[in-house]
Amino acid sequence: IDHFGFNSVKTFNQRYLIANEYWKKDGGSILFYTGNEGDIVWFCNNTGFMWDVAQELKAMLVFAEHRYYGESLPFGKNSFKDSRHLNYLTSEQALADFAELIRHLQETIPGVKNQPVIAIGGSYGGMLAAWFRMKYPHMVVGALAASAPIWQFEDLVPCGVFMKIVTSDFKRSGPYCSETIRKSWNVINQLSTTSRGLQYLTEVLHLCTPLTPRDVQHLKDWIAETWVNLAMVDYPYPSSFLQPLPAWPIKVVCQYLKNPNVSDSLMIQNIFQALNIYYNYSGEAQCLNVSTTTTSNLGSLGWSYQACTEIVMPFCTNGIDDMFEPHAWNLKEFSDECFKQWGVRPSPSWITTMYGGKNINSHTNIVFSNGELDPWSGGGVTEDLTDTLVAFTISEGAHHLDLRASNALDPISVQLARTLETKHVKNWIRDFYRSGLQH
Amino acid sequence: IDHFGFNSVKTFNQRYLIANEYWKKDGGSILFYTGNEGDIVWFCNNTGFMWDVAQELKAMLVFAEHRYYGESLPFGKNSFKDSRHLNYLTSEQALADFAELIRHLQETIPGVKNQPVIAIGGSYGGMLAAWFRMKYPHMVVGALAASAPIWQFEDLVPCGVFMKIVTSDFKRSGPYCSETIRKSWNVINQLSTTSRGLQYLTEVLHLCTPLTPRDVQHLKDWIAETWVNLAMVDYPYPSSFLQPLPAWPIKVVCQYLKNPNVSDSLMIQNIFQALNIYYNYSGEAQCLNVSTTTTSNLGSLGWSYQACTEIVMPFCTNGIDDMFEPHAWNLKEFSDECFKQWGVRPSPSWITTMYGGKNINSHTNIVFSNGELDPWSGGGVTEDLTDTLVAFTISEGAHHLDLRASNALDPISVQLARTLETKHVKNWIRDFYRSGLQH
Numbered sequence: 001i002d003h004f005g006f007n008s009v010k011t012f013n014q015r016y017l018i019a020n021e022y023w024k025k026d027g028g029s030i031l032f033y034t035g036n037e038g039d040i041v042w043f044c045n046n047t048g049f050m051w052d053v054a055q056e057l058k059a060m061l062v063f064a065e066h067r068y069y070g071e072s073l074p075f076g077k078n079s080f081k082d083s084r085h086l087n088y089l090t091s092e093q094a095l096a097d098f099a100e101l102i103r104h105l106q107e108t109i110p111g112v113k114n115q116p117v118i119a120i121g122g123s124y125g126g127m128l129a130a131w132f133r134m135k136y137p138h139m140v141v142g143a144l145a146a147s148a149p150i151w152q153f154e155d156l157v158p159c160g161v162f163m164k165i166v167t168s169d170f171k172r173s174g175p176y177c178s179e180t181i182r183k184s185w186n187v188i189n190q191l192s193t194t195s196r197g198l199q200y201l202t203e204v205l206h207l208c209t210p211l212t213p214r215d216v217q218h219l220k221d222w223i224a225e226t227w228v229n230l231a232m233v234d235y236p237y238p239s240s241f242l243q244p245l246p247a248w249p250i251k252v253v254c255q256y257l258k259n260p261n262v263s264d265s266l267m268i269q270n271i272f273q274a275l276n277i278y279y280n281y282s283g284e285a286q287c288l289n290v291s292t293t294t295t296s297n298l299g300s301l302g303w304s305y306q307a308c309t310e311i312v313m314p315f316c317t318n319g320i321d322d323m324f325e326p327h328a329w330n331l332k333e334f335s336d337e338c339f340k341q342w343g344v345r346p347s348p349s350w351i352t353t354m355y356g357g358k359n360i361n362s363h364t365n366i367v368f369s370n371g372e373l374d375p376w377s378g379g380g381v382t383e384d385l386t387d388t389l390v391a392f393t394i395s396e397g398a399h400h401l402d403l404r405a406s407n408a409l410d411p412i413s414v415q416l417a418r419t420l421e422t423k424h425v426k427n428w429i430r431d432f433y434r435s436g437l438q439h
Numbered sequence: 440i441d442h443f444g445f446n447s448v449k450t451f452n453q454r455y456l457i458a459n460e461y462w463k464k465d466g467g468s469i470l471f472y473t474g475n476e477g478d479i480v481w482f483c484n485n486t487g488f489m490w491d492v493a494q495e496l497k498a499m500l501v502f503a504e505h506r507y508y509g510e511s512l513p514f515g516k517n518s519f520k521d522s523r524h525l526n527y528l529t530s531e532q533a534l535a536d537f538a539e540l541i542r543h544l545q546e547t548i549p550g551v552k553n554q555p556v557i558a559i560g561g562s563y564g565g566m567l568a569a570w571f572r573m574k575y576p577h578m579v580v581g582a583l584a585a586s587a588p589i590w591q592f593e594d595l596v597p598c599g600v601f602m603k604i605v606t607s608d609f610k611r612s613g614p615y616c617s618e619t620i621r622k623s624w625n626v627i628n629q630l631s632t633t634s635r636g637l638q639y640l641t642e643v644l645h646l647c648t649p650l651t652p653r654d655v656q657h658l659k660d661w662i663a664e665t666w667v668n669l670a671m672v673d674y675p676y677p678s679s680f681l682q683p684l685p686a687w688p689i690k691v692v693c694q695y696l697k698n699p700n701v702s703d704s705l706m707i708q709n710i711f712q713a714l715n716i717y718y719n720y721s722g723e724a725q726c727l728n729v730s731t732t733t734t735s736n737l738g739s740l741g742w743s744y745q746a747c748t749e750i751v752m753p754f755c756t757n758g759i760d761d762m763f764e765p766h767a768w769n770l771k772e773f774s775d776e777c778f779k780q781w782g783v784r785p786s787p788s789w790i791t792t793m794y795g796g797k798n799i800n801s802h803t804n805i806v807f808s809n810g811e812l813d814p815w816s817g818g819g820v821t822e823d824l825t826d827t828l829v830a831f832t833i834s835e836g837a838h839h840l841d842l843r844a845s846n847a848l849d850p851i852s853v854q855l856a857r858t859l860e861t862k863h864v865k866n867w868i869r870d871f872y873r874s875g876l877q878h
Contacts, residue, residue: 004443135574360577364801
């Protein structure tokens with residue numbers, strides 16, 4: 001459980017999945033998915049890219065679950081009990097888990113020892129893939145870090161860039177779409193001042209529980225997060241990542257958000273139609289539940305703790321460059337909330353101290369990919385840093401579209417990115433075998 | 440105190456020394472000594488190389504004390520109380536301390552932020568310097584790792600190489616010197632079988648406390664460690680590192696160890712004369728104390744714990760390639776002793792998992808220096824690995840002689856090494872300023 005101390009010898013069961021259908025002991029490779037904040041089976045099923053290239057790379061696929069997520073709970077049901085039990089939920093421990101797992105595979109599966117390992121991950125898992133190559137380059141010959149916002153820390157990028165990209169997605173997906181959303185907040189605020197208004201909101205938005213004055217901020221946060229999630233999964237074909245959705249879901253949503261100048265009541269009816277696309281595309285929901293915005297495959301508890309400790313990402317809005325209500329980044333406020341919830345306070349500069357911030361050019365063999373539609377691209381590496389730290393931008397891509405299985409409706413930009421990514425991976429494999437670095 | 444967990448917010452005072460006499464804000468540099476297992480003032484006074492090059496490099500000198508040594512005790516007097524208090528004594532925590540300290544200096548001393556930092560260390564501190572460059576290349580542009588046995592782990596080098604080099608030092612320092620020592624163990628064993636013999640050993644060796652049968656193994660270990668220490672500090676001029684000693688102390692010692700075929704009683708008298716050089720060169724000791732072999736500036740408690748956890752170095756002897764009694768490396772036995780003393784068990788493969796073992800070629804800008812007389816060179820990097828991972832061997836050098844102040848009696852080999860080391864450091868500094876990587 002603790003790689004960095006020797007007082008406790010406790011261990012835990014880490015889940016990992018292996019697919020060796022296409023693996024060849026002769027000249028093969030190991031594609032190692034550095035699991036992120038969720039159930040590894042779900043990530044496995046949403047990372048078709050690895051399955052698509054397995055045969056060409058004669059690759060064994062390994063999907064390693066991140067501690068404190070899915071079934072890899074260090075203290076079982078007590079894992080999230082308090083800050084003492086959560087103490088071992090850090091990126092450093094997770095990377096060490098991956099290192100120990102690779103070593104275990106090398107020592108227990110004949111043939112693995114003499115093969116190159118490539119780290120692959122998306123989002124936080126992409127950050128882990130990049131960091132793993134940086135910190136354990138003896139373990140992996142290279143890393144594919146898809147949609148990995150490794151610079152969404154401290155003041156490395158402007159705190160407003162994330163919401164600006166969300167807004168731009170809505171702006172380009174339908175006339176007056178972002179303007180309509182920008183106007184909607186005040187309509188909600190106005191309606192919230194009377195009990196009749198609150199009742200109207202409850203009814204028209206089909207909320208599962210009646211809205212009270214103290215829930216209004218939460219309702220707006222929930223709606224804003226819905227727009228954010230739509231920006232992340234604005235994929236070109238019907239998909240079911242965070243929720244089941246149609247192709248280009250923002251375009252569908254924006255069909256209901258064409259007119260910022262309608263009456264307050266009509267505005268709310270339109271907002272509901274838009275939300276209903278995201279939360280009820282299957283048509284099965286009886287009401288909308290404001291307590292969650294996403295699949296339960298993501299570990300929201302663990303992630304909330306991580307955001308309150310290491311993974312401190314400053315976000316802000318100003319209502320001008322974006323379609324949200326203005327909100328400055330307030331570390332003090334954030335820290336107090338963290339302390340209330342978890343009994344810990346964030347260390348906002350630690351990740352930069354640990355992983356180098358923008359000063360990472362001495363590393364090698366990392367491909368950073370980003371979708372231009374993806375709000376996380378704002379904190380990502382979108383330009384080549386060196387010959388071997390390269391960046392691919394997918395103009396029509398949302399959040400790690402490139403890691404998804406190939407699809408007939410894939411835009412050219414993601415097809416090209418996947419081809420180039422595969423080329424780099426093949427070069428790393430080739431260099432490994434040429435160098436004679438096998439054990 | 441804990442960089443890798445957020446449950447405890449406890450801090451401690453880390454000691455560091457700064458010399459800025461020659462520092463220039465314009466075009467200068469920071470030489471950062473990565474402190475090892477002892478009092479930082481003592482290391483500072485024994486690392487004259489940094490002082491000698493300060494002016495040429497316009498350098499600020501920083502000497503950072505390693506946690507749990509000197510005055511940098513996380514829990515004061517309780518620091519070594521039990522494995523709970525010792526839990527934060529690891530190389531990873533120490534490296535993170537260095538990273539935080541550099542960041543602190545960058546943020547509090549105007550001018551530091553825009554200057555290149557170079558890590559310098561010797562022995563375990565040399566390992567830390569190399570590992571620091573490997574793990575935090577964004578913090579230091581390069582590292583000088585003097586006499587750093589980063590490969591004295593697992594089976595990366597033969598476990599007998601260390602004692603073989605000790606033996607070879609004695610062999611070349613006087614006729615029949617190593618043969619005499621090889622023969623001495625049996626003489627001690629023989630004498631130890633009778634109480635008269637034990638008394639003779641006590642008297643002739645001037646032991647402070649009478650020898651009992653159960654102390655005999657400890658006595659032999661203590662004598663063996665004395666020969667080891669002499670090999671480490673076999674410097675070409677009078678020095679006072681582990682003990683005050685004459686120039687080329689092994690030569691002096693070997694003058695008493697010329698004849699392996701003397702009587703048992705004369706053998707012991709000769710051994711005493713030899714030991715007396717090491718323990719009583721000043722002539723002030725009333726008796727020889729077998730409870731210690733070295734200066735109290737080294738933190739033997741902390742080091743014993745580190746050796747029992749992470750820094751697990753396999754040593755062995757066979758009495759043929761070396762002059763010691765045969766002793767195989769026995770991890771089980773070692774582990775049991777560790778558990779008895781500290782309540783912890785060693786993780787012998789962890790350092791290799793963490794720092795890469797021999798597979799470190801993707802790193803850059805590390806100079807490894809080793810003295811051929813130094814037993815630690817057996818576990819060191821003694822050949823160039825790449826263009827930027829280079830090795831210098833100092834044919835007449837003992838343990839990190841190159842880090843000591845320049846001396847009129849320095850052999851050419853160490854002068855040359857220092858010149859080349861300085862050249863590399865200057866190139867790193869030049870590259871830093873050329874790259875425009877200043878913040």
